[in-house]
Amino acid sequence: MxxxxxxxxxxxxxxxxxxxxxxVHEGELLRHRVYTRFLHWMVALFFFLALFSGFGIYLPWLFxxxxxxxxxxxxxxxxxxxxxxxxxxxxxLQMLNWVKPMMWTPADTKWMKNxxxxxxxxxxxxxxxxxxxxGGQKAQxxxxxxxxxxxxxxxxxxxFGARTFGxxxxxxxxxxxxxxxxxMLGGIFIHIYLSTxxxxxxxxxxxxxxxxEAWAWTFHPAWYKEVTGRDPVQACEEARRRGQFESK
Amino acid sequence: xxxxxxxxxxxxxxLYCGSWTEAGALTQRRGTEDPxxxxxxxxxxxxxxxxxxxxxxxxxxxxxGKPWDPSRRQVWWDEAKQSWIGNDVPDFxxxxxxxxxMGPFIMNPEGVGRLFVPLGAMADGxxxxxxxxxxxxxxxxxxxxxxxxxxxKKYKTDxxxxxxxxxxxxxxxxxxxxxxxxxxxxxxxxxxxxxVPEPFVEVPAELADxxxxxxxxxxxxxxxxxx
Amino acid sequence: MSGHSGEAPGFGVQREPEVxxxxxxxxxxxxxACEVACVEWNDMPFGPTTFDNTYQTMPETRWNFWNxxxxxxxxxxxxxxxxxxRKDQCMHCADPGCLRACPADGAIVQYVNGIVxxxxxxxxxxxxxxxxxxxxIPKFNPATKKVYKCTLCSDRVGQGLxxxxxxxxxxxxxxxxTKEDMxxxxxxxxxxxxxxxxxxxxxxxxxxxIGGTHVVxxxxxxxxxxxxxxxxxxxxxxxSYTVWKWLAKPVLGTLSxxxxxxxxxxxxxxxxxxxxxEPPLKEGTDVHRG
Numbered sequence: 001m002x003x004x005x006x007x008x009x010x011x012x013x014x015x016x017x018x019x020x021x022x023x024v025h026e027g028e029l030l031r032h033r034v035y036t037r038f039l040h041w042m043v044a045l046f047f048f049l050a051l052f053s054g055f056g057i058y059l060p061w062l063f064x065x066x067x068x069x070x071x072x073x074x075x076x077x078x079x080x081x082x083x084x085x086x087x088x089x090x091x092x093l094q095m096l097n098w099v100k101p102m103m104w105t106p107a108d109t110k111w112m113k114n115x116x117x118x119x120x121x122x123x124x125x126x127x128x129x130x131x132x133x134x135g136g137q138k139a140q141x142x143x144x145x146x147x148x149x150x151x152x153x154x155x156x157x158x159x160f161g162a163r164t165f166g167x168x169x170x171x172x173x174x175x176x177x178x179x180x181x182x183x184m185l186g187g188i189f190i191h192i193y194l195s196t197x198x199x200x201x202x203x204x205x206x207x208x209x210x211x212x213e214a215w216a217w218t219f220h221p222a223w224y225k226e227v228t229g230r231d232p233v234q235a236c237e238e239a240r241r242r243g244q245f246e247s248k
Numbered sequence: 249x250x251x252x253x254x255x256x257x258x259x260x261x262x263l264y265c266g267s268w269t270e271a272g273a274l275t276q277r278r279g280t281e282d283p284x285x286x287x288x289x290x291x292x293x294x295x296x297x298x299x300x301x302x303x304x305x306x307x308x309x310x311x312x313g314k315p316w317d318p319s320r321r322q323v324w325w326d327e328a329k330q331s332w333i334g335n336d337v338p339d340f341x342x343x344x345x346x347x348x349x350m351g352p353f354i355m356n357p358e359g360v361g362r363l364f365v366p367l368g369a370m371a372d373g374x375x376x377x378x379x380x381x382x383x384x385x386x387x388x389x390x391x392x393x394x395x396x397x398x399x400x401k402k403y404k405t406d407x408x409x410x411x412x413x414x415x416x417x418x419x420x421x422x423x424x425x426x427x428x429x430x431x432x433x434x435x436x437x438x439x440x441x442x443x444v445p446e447p448f449v450e451v452p453a454e455l456a457d458x459x460x461x462x463x464x465x466x467x468x469x470x471x472x473x474x475x
Numbered sequence: 476m477s478g479h480s481g482e483a484p485g486f487g488v489q490r491e492p493e494v495x496x497x498x499x500x501x502x503x504x505x506x507x508a509c510e511v512a513c514v515e516w517n518d519m520p521f522g523p524t525t526f527d528n529t530y531q532t533m534p535e536t537r538w539n540f541w542n543x544x545x546x547x548x549x550x551x552x553x554x555x556x557x558x559x560x561r562k563d564q565c566m567h568c569a570d571p572g573c574l575r576a577c578p579a580d581g582a583i584v585q586y587v588n589g590i591v592x593x594x595x596x597x598x599x600x601x602x603x604x605x606x607x608x609x610x611x612i613p614k615f616n617p618a619t620k621k622v623y624k625c626t627l628c629s630d631r632v633g634q635g636l637x638x639x640x641x642x643x644x645x646x647x648x649x650x651x652x653t654k655e656d657m658x659x660x661x662x663x664x665x666x667x668x669x670x671x672x673x674x675x676x677x678x679x680x681x682x683x684x685i686g687g688t689h690v691v692x693x694x695x696x697x698x699x700x701x702x703x704x705x706x707x708x709x710x711x712x713x714x715s716y717t718v719w720k721w722l723a724k725p726v727l728g729t730l731s732x733x734x735x736x737x738x739x740x741x742x743x744x745x746x747x748x749x750x751x752x753e754p755p756l757k758e759g760t761d762v763h764r765g
Contacts, residue, residue: 057601059724063580073579073599074620121745124753161615162606170606171576171713178719182727186734193738199748215750240752276647427506438521439514442540443507446526464528 005096009035012097022209029216029227031205039094040206046087047188053080054181081159088152095145101132102141107222111135124218128232131222136194140187150180201246214239214246267294274299284335286320300337306352307361313346372399383472385413385420411472419455421469493589494632495657496641498562499664499693500703501677502648505530505544505560512643513542513564516628536563538616541625542640545704561692561703562640562649565612565625567591569686572712575720576607589654589689590629595621609685609710627689657691664693684709 013035020034032040056066056076063073070076107129117123118136126134133141154173162170195202201215216224217232224232239245251257251265259265267275279291288301295301302308305322309315313325313332323334325346332338344350351359364374379397380388388395402408411417425431426444434440449467451459461467468475510532514521519539524532531546542564549557571591577583582597583604593613600620604613613622628638636642637651650657661679668677678697681687692706700706 057578057599059578059728063578067599073582073597077599077601078620118748119741119745121748124748124751158601161602163602163615167606167611168713170603171715174576174603174606175715175719175723178724179727182731186731189731189734189738193742197742197747198738201750212750214752218751219748236751245752245754246750273645273647275645278647439511442514442521442524443510443532444526444530445524448526464526 009097024210027213028210029213030209031211032209036097037206037209039090039097042090043087043094046083046090050080050083050087051185053083058178081155084151084155088148091144091148098141102138104138108135108138126219126221128221130220132220140191143187144184147180147184150176212246263296266297286322286335288336298337300339302336303339304352305336306332306338306340311346372397383410385418407473409472417472491587493654494689495652495654496627496638496690497650497657497661498690499648500559500561501668501693501695502646503560503562504646505546506645507532507544508643508645509542509562509640509649510544512639514540516639536612536614538614538623547702547704549702559703561706563704566610567627567689569688572607572609573604573613575712575716576603578603590627590632592626592629593622593624598622607712607716609707609712654689661691661693682710684711
């Protein structure tokens with residue numbers, strides 16, 4: 001990414017840090033700054049607004065349940081593209097903010113191959129190469145990037161309709177837009193699960209911006225090492241000897 | 249079915265009066281029967297005002313109400329019914345007996361047809377003659393020295409100019425009617441205007457090519473008097 | 476349900492006959508009485524038009540102008556010109572593309588008698604029907620954000636009257652009745668054109684590629700409907716609507732929701748991933764790993 005982008009991001013991060021704050025307590029590490037948290041929740045908000053307004057238009061049997069939320073059928077259809085634009089805008093900023101830590105590395109390919117370990121719960125600690133973001137997070141990030149691109153193009157075609165783009169363009173966009181939504185929705189279920197009950201200690205990362213050291217050495221050992229300089233496995237063993245456990 | 253003044257009938261244009269009755273649209277009838285074989289086809293469409301097919305058809309009978317030509321019986325006087333009847337609808341007062349000598353040409357005050365035009369009715373005559381229009385680009389083929397009608401009234405104001413070919417007026421135009429409008433009366437009626445919004449000229453393809461005109465373009469139509 | 480084997484008597488019998496509008500393009504003289512009747516009956520506001528080198532009132536139907544005579548000049552091989560006039564309006568397809576594409580509940584309905592009607596109260600203005608229709612008929616009104624088209628005078632037909640256009644036609648080229656009757660009349664007329672009037676290719680337009688239509692044409696040349704103002708020869712609904720709406724949507728939607736079930740199942744079976752170290756397991760506890 002160009003330095004202009006970096007400067008923009010740095011300025012944005014600095015501005016938001018001035019407006020907000022991130023309290024890092026003893027035994028904690030700074031995870032996400034104010035700017036990141038702000039963007040994440042704006043993206044989440046617009047995602048759900050677009051999702052629910054879209055559900056109403058997606059299937060007739062969902063129509064009755066979801067359109068009243070937005071004031072009826074025509075208004076749902078009217079608002080949906082604007083929500084979508086908001087999503088694309090804020091995620092665009094998030095993309096600029098996160099493109100560096102989200103770059104794919106060989107460690108991530110290895111991580112994906114060992115997906116079974118993550119799902120099966122056999123291995124309690126993440127592999128030592130796992131950095132700020134693990135392979136799954138990066139995969140989802142890039143999926144949203146691709147999905148947003150599809151949304152934007154197909155969404156504009158659907159918004160301006162057959163008069164501007166022709167019948168076949170609209171008919172195909174209809175399909176691609178929906179497929180993108182369904183894939184992203186599946187991903188979001190997993191995302192929400194792993195960010196909340198699936199991995200306790202993760203939610204505060206995006207609420208307060210700070211995480212416990214134990215969380216860090218368990219789930220992002222390479223990042224922990226980078227930030228603290230200590231070996232994650234050793235730190236974990238020390239805590240075990242001292243009898244320091246994370247509360248349930 | 250006649251128009252009544254008691255509000256029970258409706259007519260937008262008296263020329264269509266009687267063409268739509270309880271029986272439906274009589275103009276859409278397609279009966280191909282012609283019992284008289286005179287080409288009358290009484291049940292094919294509708295002929296205003298009373299579905300008669302030949303005007304002044306009483307003239308096909310002699311003074312006693314008997315058809316001149318027994319093989320072409322259009323209408324005749326029926327003594328028993330005391331009425332004119334026939335294969336066509338009589339264009340005559342139905343109960344006027346032949347003895348009353350009512351003339352068959354009911355639209356003329358004298359009741360008979362005219363071979364020539366009576367004085368006072370028309371300025372020219374007595375027989376019809378072919379004349380070219382006043383602004384014709386060619387001379388009358390029958391008598392070039394008197395191309396146009398000699399007794400046509402010519403006004404003498406500044407606007408009464410006549411164009412000649414030498415002046416450049418070398419295209420013959422004619423006005424005609426549209427289904428969508430009634431002359432220019434309906435120029436301001438939104439429904440008609442929606443159908444045909446602007447006046448237009450239809451130009452033969454060869455003439456258009458010669459003048460370099462393409463369809464849809466604006467053109468200026470000029471006569472010696474205006475444009 | 477009844478005492479004997481097989482289907483119950485009367486199974487599948489339709490009580491309401493299917494209606495049909497028959498348009499004989501060989502008799503139409505382009506008088507536009509049908510255009511006027513439609514505007515008048517449906518109380519539609521007038522719109523601006525301009526002269527564009529044709530007698531055709533406007534290039535295509537509008538939200539406030541539902542039927543349109545399309546004028547086309549066709550030059551035959553011998554150089555003579557045929558002036559073709561075809562009344563263009565909704566074809567009331569048996570398998571309507573507009574209905575297939577519409578996501579709103581009840582915005583487009585198809586009656587038992589075959590008429591396809593728009594219920595504007597339920598329309599959300601997404602214009603999917605515009606792309607679903609093979610005849611380019613539904614037209615969007617940007618002010619009300621709804622789409623409009625010919626209703627085959629469902630309000631008149633419901634009262635036992637013929638549609639307004641049929642009533643107004645002076646030549647009798649428009650007829651209305653049951654689909655069976657109209658097809659019969661149409662075929663007879665096409666036969667007459669072929670045998671008595673030298674139109675060897677005359678025929679009836681009732682495309683089976685969309686299951687037939689409730690508006691049928693008699694054409695001088697049924698092998699080339701395109702020359703009648705772009706009447707599509709084999710109209711089809713974009714296949715994506717068919718596959719998507721009836722197959723892929725329900726399947727993908729369900730799979731995606733399964734994702735939710737999946738994560739819940741994960742939570743109750745494998746359980747959450749806790750930051751390490753965890754409190755030691757109780758002595759003698761059997762961690763069942765199945």
